[in-house]
Amino acid sequence: MPSRAQFPALQLEVRGKTAVYLDGPGGTQVPQSVIDAMSGYLRHGGSNSGGPFLTSRYTDDVTYAARLAMMDFYNARRPDEIVFGQNMTSLNFSLSRALARTWQPGDEIIVTRLDHDANISPWLLAAEDRGVTVRWLDFDPADCTLRLDTLPELLTNQTRLLAITYASNAVGSISDVRRAAELAHAAGALVLVDSVHFAPHGLIDVQALNCDFLISSAYKYFGPHTGILYGKYELLDGLTAYKVRPAPGKPAGKWETGTQSFESLAGVTAAVNYLAALGDEAGSRRERLVRAMQRIKTYEMSLSQRFLLRASQVPGLRVFGITDVERLDERTPTFAVSLDGVSPEAVATRLGEQGIFVWHGHYYAVAVMERLGLLAQGGLVRIGFVHYNTADEVDQAVAALASLR
């Protein structure tokens, strides 16, 4: 992909060598256009929203532009189906509190073992508050894919919600969210999708998925630290949000608590525009996003294939999740690995000393590590590629891992 030069942070050097950012699943770097949009907002002169004067109107314009951008990114039906918040976790906690008010003791909800804890704990706590039963959708430890075949047995006419990840931030498996939503809806349950890890790697289409809610965070896809919730209009409108009294009663305003980070909203628009530009000039922004995400996916699959082939030649290096190169469209280029005889922390530390940035531990995929029996042993090393990574960086990472043994 031709976009590396747009990312100032990718020029960083460690001990005279260009840094290798393989920590994208924890947060990506941003292009210059996002930096310019954010500093541009601050330079212009801003104000809080809703005032009858220039700087406040400017803030309202910036906010609306971000709503339109995220409407395109998610393929929502209307801009007021987009809600901004601090991050995915905070948005999910406020949504879970609002949804839980509609539950009765004896109701049931379903969470998955493949999820980040930000899509588990809010639901466990809400269920505890309301006397609701929690059922767990498991994954197959052999390839770390969700056991959707077991979902029908978990669904009952008491099920109120399925909270499901679009892709695992630990092992990269992509869930068949559309199928899961079909099954859950047939049982009368709502569906909430955590798309935080999936978002930089593939096209999101909330209408095609027919999910009720979906949340992501722009810092995982080349934007600033802001969370973005999609909710079906009727649901956002009908549910009672926890809010202060004068907050606008309509979606999305009633869900946006306090003052937003307006400079971040300027950055969100720039991040979506950056991605759309990878899909060339022609067509609407959504059409450009469709092409861009397809290009990103194809390119990232080439990185995954290279990584898996090279990694399979390193003695003692084990890759968790899907390793079959014929199944690359079922995973993101995020690999959780172990190296015999070297702890995950030692691997991350020693790669970090060489300027190769990777995470170790559970990265809040606590349930994944528990299910794999690895939590107490320090989890796994996570090596995550995004479209600004190169084939040469894949080779550097594998060579560095091989040299540690």
Ligand SMILES: Cc1ncc(COP(=O)(O)O)c(C=O)c1O
């Ligand atoms: C899959 C997934 N869900 C949720 C989160 C939490 O997102 P946030 O930091 O925006 O609260 C993360 C963050 O790493 C994640 O990877």
